[in-house]
Amino acid sequence: MYRKKILAAALTVLAVAACGANDQKPAGGQAAKAEKGGTLFILSEGKTQNYDPAKSSSLAITSLGLVHRRLTGWLNAEGKEAKVIPDLADTGKASDDGKTWTFALKEGQKFHDGTPITSADVKWGVERSFAPAFSGGLGYHKQLLVGGADYRGPFEGKELDSIETPDAKTIVFHLTRPYGDWPWIASMPAFAPVPKGKGAEPDYSEHPFASGPYQVAEYKKGVEVKLTRNPSWDKATDEIRGGLPDQILIKLGLDASVVSQRLVADSGDDQFAFGSSFASPAQLSQIQTNASAKQRLVTSKTGALAYLALNTQKGPLANPKVRQAFQYAVDKSSYQIASAGNAALAGEAATTLITQGIAGREQFDLYSAPPNGDQEKAKKLLAEAGFPNGLENLDFVFNKDNNYTEKAQAVQAALLKAGIKVNLRPLESDAYEAETSLAKDAKYDLTLASWQPDFPSANANIQPLFQSSEIGGGGYNISRYNNPAVDKLIEEAQATIDPAEAGKKWAAIDRKILEDSPVVPLIYTRNSFLHGSKVGDFFIADFPAYPNYLQVGITK
Amino acid sequence: MLRRDRWAFAGAVTIVLIGLVALGGTALTALAGQDPYTYHPEALDPQTGGPAGLLGGISGTHWFGVEPLTGRDLFAIVVHGTRTSFLIGLAATALSVVLGVLIGAAAGYLGGWTDRIITWVADVFLGFPYLVFMIAIGLVAPPSIPKQVLLIVVIGFFGWPSVARIVRAQTLTLKKRSFVAAARVLGASPWQVFRTDLLPNLWAPIIVVATLSVPGKIGLEAALSFLNVGVPPPTPSWGRSIFSAIQWVATDPMYLIFPGAALFLTTWAFNVFGDGLRDAIDPKGGVR
Numbered sequence: 001m002y003r004k005k006i007l008a009a010a011l012t013v014l015a016v017a018a019c020g021a022n023d024q025k026p027a028g029g030q031a032a033k034a035e036k037g038g039t040l041f042i043l044s045e046g047k048t049q050n051y052d053p054a055k056s057s058s059l060a061i062t063s064l065g066l067v068h069r070r071l072t073g074w075l076n077a078e079g080k081e082a083k084v085i086p087d088l089a090d091t092g093k094a095s096d097d098g099k100t101w102t103f104a105l106k107e108g109q110k111f112h113d114g115t116p117i118t119s120a121d122v123k124w125g126v127e128r129s130f131a132p133a134f135s136g137g138l139g140y141h142k143q144l145l146v147g148g149a150d151y152r153g154p155f156e157g158k159e160l161d162s163i164e165t166p167d168a169k170t171i172v173f174h175l176t177r178p179y180g181d182w183p184w185i186a187s188m189p190a191f192a193p194v195p196k197g198k199g200a201e202p203d204y205s206e207h208p209f210a211s212g213p214y215q216v217a218e219y220k221k222g223v224e225v226k227l228t229r230n231p232s233w234d235k236a237t238d239e240i241r242g243g244l245p246d247q248i249l250i251k252l253g254l255d256a257s258v259v260s261q262r263l264v265a266d267s268g269d270d271q272f273a274f275g276s277s278f279a280s281p282a283q284l285s286q287i288q289t290n291a292s293a294k295q296r297l298v299t300s301k302t303g304a305l306a307y308l309a310l311n312t313q314k315g316p317l318a319n320p321k322v323r324q325a326f327q328y329a330v331d332k333s334s335y336q337i338a339s340a341g342n343a344a345l346a347g348e349a350a351t352t353l354i355t356q357g358i359a360g361r362e363q364f365d366l367y368s369a370p371p372n373g374d375q376e377k378a379k380k381l382l383a384e385a386g387f388p389n390g391l392e393n394l395d396f397v398f399n400k401d402n403n404y405t406e407k408a409q410a411v412q413a414a415l416l417k418a419g420i421k422v423n424l425r426p427l428e429s430d431a432y433e434a435e436t437s438l439a440k441d442a443k444y445d446l447t448l449a450s451w452q453p454d455f456p457s458a459n460a461n462i463q464p465l466f467q468s469s470e471i472g473g474g475g476y477n478i479s480r481y482n483n484p485a486v487d488k489l490i491e492e493a494q495a496t497i498d499p500a501e502a503g504k505k506w507a508a509i510d511r512k513i514l515e516d517s518p519v520v521p522l523i524y525t526r527n528s529f530l531h532g533s534k535v536g537d538f539f540i541a542d543f544p545a546y547p548n549y550l551q552v553g554i555t556k
Numbered sequence: 557m558l559r560r561d562r563w564a565f566a567g568a569v570t571i572v573l574i575g576l577v578a579l580g581g582t583a584l585t586a587l588a589g590q591d592p593y594t595y596h597p598e599a600l601d602p603q604t605g606g607p608a609g610l611l612g613g614i615s616g617t618h619w620f621g622v623e624p625l626t627g628r629d630l631f632a633i634v635v636h637g638t639r640t641s642f643l644i645g646l647a648a649t650a651l652s653v654v655l656g657v658l659i660g661a662a663a664g665y666l667g668g669w670t671d672r673i674i675t676w677v678a679d680v681f682l683g684f685p686y687l688v689f690m691i692a693i694g695l696v697a698p699p700s701i702p703k704q705v706l707l708i709v710v711i712g713f714f715g716w717p718s719v720a721r722i723v724r725a726q727t728l729t730l731k732k733r734s735f736v737a738a739a740r741v742l743g744a745s746p747w748q749v750f751r752t753d754l755l756p757n758l759w760a761p762i763i764v765v766a767t768l769s770v771p772g773k774i775g776l777e778a779a780l781s782f783l784n785v786g787v788p789p790p791t792p793s794w795g796r797s798i799f800s801a802i803q804w805v806a807t808d809p810m811y812l813i814f815p816g817a818a819l820f821l822t823t824w825a826f827n828v829f830g831d832g833l834r835d836a837i838d839p840k841g842g843v844r
Binding site for chain 1: 593594595597600602603604605606624625626627695699784788789790800803804806807808
């Protein structure tokens, strides 16, 4: 329910991620130290670039963070677990067993026009995200805040009483239930300040009030966005942003293959550029044969969980034993090749639901099988479940974007060896969403999906995919897994404030869900990004599997 | 007469050969020890996921090399793709010819309002952006209808106006001939006239127009598969192979060349054969 369709699309894009180079050694650009000054270019496929925090599902370390600060932020670096750290405010204090959270804003923060940022502006920003006209952003907070379920935004004249601003520097949130991950929620885009009373216009995205190191100087839809320095931004109060380049130009509406070719060629302004989307396997294959480009390819160590979802509410797949057969039938090795050309480029084979690099994760493998799967064992399980002749005519839907056609065929070929015959049904993105996340009753038996948590907590790995409240209506429980026992455990884990204790609970839930086998984990998808030769401090930390836009700069 | 036209003869031979490949595809690929569905990861370059070896991995086992990322045998894919193209191309042509002959003959023979309405409708259909329509139909049709059948019906249905126009024109001239007038005076119903008097005299133009429309239909099937609304994977289809091959053209051009050449050869053969047929049947009309 937290996710609306736009985000869905965004996440499928994350899914493409399936690229990446094996060599984890620092590539050329990473070794070079970026310096202050210069113009950075970002080459983007999108026609628009959203700078409206209410409508954004941007991660805390990517494009939105250049313009907006939030209550809290992420500190991520290579080889370190991502941490929630102060941004505009501190990281919050819990009271009332985690149902009330109080944040204190830092002194002297200003918008780009010089007006001071107060707690009322943060409150206005959060309230604004409830307005139907500004929906579509990450909405984890919407159900958690008291009264949030029926609130329709501040433009109808009503305030959300569960957000209190006792003074200009203090903001208090009252939640419907204890929620230990609230400091992470406060790092979501909706927690960026919007001056009270402003931002009613639908194109606020094109001229937002900036609190970060840059302001939107020029916005040409489909062409480019020009970000220039925000004179009010004070580096001394900001641990997260480097703010190195003098100017950032985001080029919009470029074709992915053109971006890839330009960055491979590395001439002119493209030396100061990086691509915001990943290369397809074909492009990666080309980069592998070009020594200079290969050096400028930066790959994440891990990333989104790619998985095969089994519709637990339909036909033979309602039987857990049948579903377990799929764990052995899939060929993760051919899936890796289909995603990025080889195993090392695609990412490691996955066996857990919690992704690598998330605190509390436990590595286990309930269904251990060789990389190519164990189709004989799958057949045996199917026979025990009463299907000695295998399964026939299973409906396998998939989104035809992002190489899913190749990936689905790899899964199909492996399942066939185990006597499971599936019919592939490719769909356009919109139709796919309508049939999977939005559908009340699902027609499909299987589908492929990928999930990158929105914040580095096992909560964001598991709850959106397996809580029964997330079935249909835009929720991402596409295996339609409904287990009241698991629902209860999820609520308990969410209420746990101590991260170590919560981590243990989530790991136990991970194991419990996989015993039921609603999904088959395939790989932890690696992402690769290509950058120009004069781009420095370009790195991808353990979480998220995206470059940190806030630290990137130009080398001399 | 056809034998004197060397191009047409070459086209005819090519059509027969491709037809044999379409019919005996399974046997032919079995001869090579391959099928279009089995993955051969060992035939791929472990570094890139592209085919291992030169020229897209051409070898004694894989005559046309292999498909990148899957290692499926490209020869088997192209051969089985022939069947998809031929089946859909010929069946859709047959459908559009049947429709076109009936509608065209009705318009020409009955005349009056029937003729006017049919001509208008045919004009609308000729100007209709049918590719967009076909994509839309492909998306909304329930999945229970096999895609092959859907493609045949959709492509065939949009093909009738060109046939109908030619048949109508021919019928108009035939209608004025004395044997048709005699049959009418003797009280023959339109259906009887159509079967006994019109149809035997319409065969020649019908065969020519049918032959000439086959390559268009095969091309249309490839175009729809290229746009990902054709036959569902993994059923081989030239159009889909060409679509995926475009991305690989820099590193593995052979992946584009083989299915592309197959499509080119087939459409070329039908075109030159159809041209030759037209010249042979109607020497005055030939521009050659």
